[in-house]
Amino acid sequence: xxxxxxxxxxxxxxxxxxxxxxxxxxxxxxxxxxxxxxxxxxxxxxxxxxxxxxxxxxxxxxx
Numbered sequence: 001x002x003x004x005x006x007x008x009x010x011x012x013x014x015x016x017x018x019x020x021x022x023x024x025x026x027x028x029x030x031x032x033x034x035x036x037x038x039x040x041x042x043x044x045x046x047x048x049x050x051x052x053x054x055x056x057x058x059x060x061x062x063x
Contacts, residue, residue, distance in 0.1 A: 016028070
């Protein structure tokens with residue numbers, strides 16, 4: 001996972017707790033999850049659009 005060991009992950013977790021506090025942590029996690037979900041959807045849609053354009057180009061060459 002990005003070359004991070006257990007110690008590095010623990011340090012990051014402690015820093016996140018210090019910066020955001022324990023009360024805001026669920027909100028931060030939720031926002032991060034929504035952001036990742038939107039990113040994945042965007043990548044998937046982009047891939048589908050690229051495939052459609054490639055199909056159109058192939059069909060144009062056949063004609």
